Amino acid sequence: MKKDLADWRKTAIFTSDESSAVIAKGGVSMRRVRTTMKIPAYFHITANGADARRFITCEAEYFAVFNLMGVCAANCPGVIVVSFSIEDSHPHILLWGTEADCAAFKELFERLYRHYVAATRKNGADLYLHCELYPIGDDEDYLRNVAVYTVIQPTKDGKPVMHYDYRWGTGSLYFRNQYYTPVWFFDQDGNIRQPERFGDQDSLTKRALLHSRMFTVPDNWLVCNGFILPSNYIDVARFERIYQTHNRYRVFLSSPKKREEEMLRRMAEYRGVMMEDLEARKICGDTCKQLFGTRDPRRLDTTQRITLAQQLRRQYRLTFRQLATLVRLPEVEIRTFVRH
Numbered sequence: 001m002k003k004d005l006a007d008w009r010k011t012a013i014f015t016s017d018e019s020s021a022v023i024a025k026g027g028v029s030m031r032r033v034r035t036t037m038k039i040p041a042y043f044h045i046t047a048n049g050a051d052a053r054r055f056i057t058c059e060a061e062y063f064a065v066f067n068l069m070g071v072c073a074a075n076c077p078g079v080i081v082v083s084f085s086i087e088d089s090h091p092h093i094l095l096w097g098t099e100a101d102c103a104a105f106k107e108l109f110e111r112l113y114r115h116y117v118a119a120t121r122k123n124g125a126d127l128y129l130h131c132e133l134y135p136i137g138d139d140e141d142y143l144r145n146v147a148v149y150t151v152i153q154p155t156k157d158g159k160p161v162m163h164y165d166y167r168w169g170t171g172s173l174y175f176r177n178q179y180y181t182p183v184w185f186f187d188q189d190g191n192i193r194q195p196e197r198f199g200d201q202d203s204l205t206k207r208a209l210l211h212s213r214m215f216t217v218p219d220n221w222l223v224c225n226g227f228i229l230p231s232n233y234i235d236v237a238r239f240e241r242i243y244q245t246h247n248r249y250r251v252f253l254s255s256p257k258k259r260e261e262e263m264l265r266r267m268a269e270y271r272g273v274m275m276e277d278l279e280a281r282k283i284c285g286d287t288c289k290q291l292f293g294t295r296d297p298r299r300l301d302t303t304q305r306i307t308l309a310q311q312l313r314r315q316y317r318l319t320f321r322q323l324a325t326l327v328r329l330p331e332v333e334i335r336t337f338v339r340h
Contacts, residue, residue, distance in 0.1 A: 042082070042136035043102040044146050044267075045093040045109075047129060055129065056088040061120075062168050063226050064211050065091070068112050070228035071210055074217040076105045080235045082242075083150045085169030087157065089328070091131070092150040096238060099135070106131050116211045134270055140242075145263045147242050148252040156260075158296075163253070167227075173236050175246050184227040195222035195229060280318055284326040287311055297327045305329050306337045313338050 047055070056062055065086050073081045078101035084093040093109075095102045110131055136143050151163045151171035163171030165183055172183045185192050198206070199219025209228055210216060221232040243249040252259075285295035288308055297305055305327040312318050312326065323338065324331040 038098050038100070040097050041099070042143055042146075043095045043097070043099070044134040044136060044150070045091070045095065045102070045106050045131050046134070047090040047131045055090055056086065057121075061116075062086060064116050064120075065113060066168055067209055067228045068109065068116065068211065069093070070217055070221070070230065070233055071112060071212060071215050072105055072109045073233040074221070075215050076101060076108060079105045080238065081230075081233055082235055082239050083147060083170045083174075084230075085151055085153055085163075085166065085171065087154055087168075092153055094147055094150045094239075096235070099133075103133055106133050112212060112215070119211075132267075134267055142263065142266065144242055144248075144252045145255065145259050147239060148249070148255065149260070149263060152253055157298075170230050170234050173231065173234055174239050175243075175249055182229070182231065184224055184229055187225050193225055195224040197221070198223050198228070280312075280316070280322050280326060283316055283318075284308070284312060287315070300327075302329070306333075309334055309338050 056065060069081065069084055069086075069091075073079070076097075079095050079097040082094040082096055084091060091109075095105060097105070110129055113129060136146055151166075151169055151174070154161065154166050154169065155163050159166070163169065164176075165172070167183050172180075181192060185195070187193055197219060198209070198217055198221045201209070201223065206216070207213070209223060209226070217228060217232070222229045240249075243252065284297065288297050288300070289295045291308060291311065292300060292304055294300075297308060300308065306329070309323045309327045309329070312323060318326070320331055320334045320338070323329075324334045327334075
């Protein structure tokens with residue numbers, strides 16, 4: 001794994017121009033780099049929650065993945081991180097940069113995450129994580145939908161916290177006045193701690209923050225309570241320009257369900273998934289409610305999810321990929337336990 005990271009760093013050469021990621025022999029082919037879009041644009045990174053249901057398993061891993069976001073930002077200077085949130089099943093990240101730069105950011109994040117898991121979990125090396133890079137395009141309303149989705153998703157998923165109090169995302173940064181205290185400044189007892197320079201930390205503390213011997217962050221970056229503060233690298237002004245006013249941001253925070261469905265539809269189109277997936281979500285919810293008394297498959301254990309998948313396959317002949325997405329299980333398990 002260490003050799004894998006070393007090889008990646010040798011083959012990825014970053015500069016500040018619009019095509020800053022030049023991948024040489026051993027990485028992404030030069031042909032691909034030359035043909036990817038060289039004009040900076042917005043990109044959305046996320047992962048299939050079904051395949052990464054053990055993405056986060058404890059608070060220590062939340063800290064590690066949160067800080068890995070800063071490590072990636074520091075080592076991918078051609079990319080601007082606009083917003084992100086981390087959930088137990090997958091991350092959501094909004095980036096600004098060229099397609100090649102954003103793809104390099106995604107690859108580095110995946111590699112550092114897998115390296116961390118392999119080093120800290122007994123059976124961590126077999127965890128599969130594959131993120132997708134989705135272009136946003138020039139539709140401003142769609143951009144606003146995606147941007148707000150990256151910070152509001154934990155609340156939408158039923159976590160008992162508002163986006164501006166969620167420690168594992170950047171929702172605390174936007175459209176705030178000069179009197180607010182960042183959520184990362186509070187320790188476990190509710191006391192406010194003052195941030196310190198990363199360069200002033202001892203070597204053990206730095207290692208605990210970075211989870212890497214190869215990658216680091218600038219000495220003048222601030223850390224507090226075990227966090228590499230996102231204010232070091234998040235472009236708050238760019239996020240706020242997407243909405244321009246507090247009121248427009250408020251409107252999109254409380255967006256109706258159809259806005260979320262439109263975003264999911266576009267993501268499905270980009271992946272080449274059948275648009276009937278949106279109809280299948282309703283069918284899945286109805287069937288789940290009928291069988292188990294809840295519309296949310298995430299509330300079910302693995303055995304119940306397989307039973308739900310079997311019922312959906314038998315009644316509606318949904319594809320295995322659709323079933324995996326709907327019941328939040330890896331497709332390989334669906335193919336193993338659900339009859340053809």
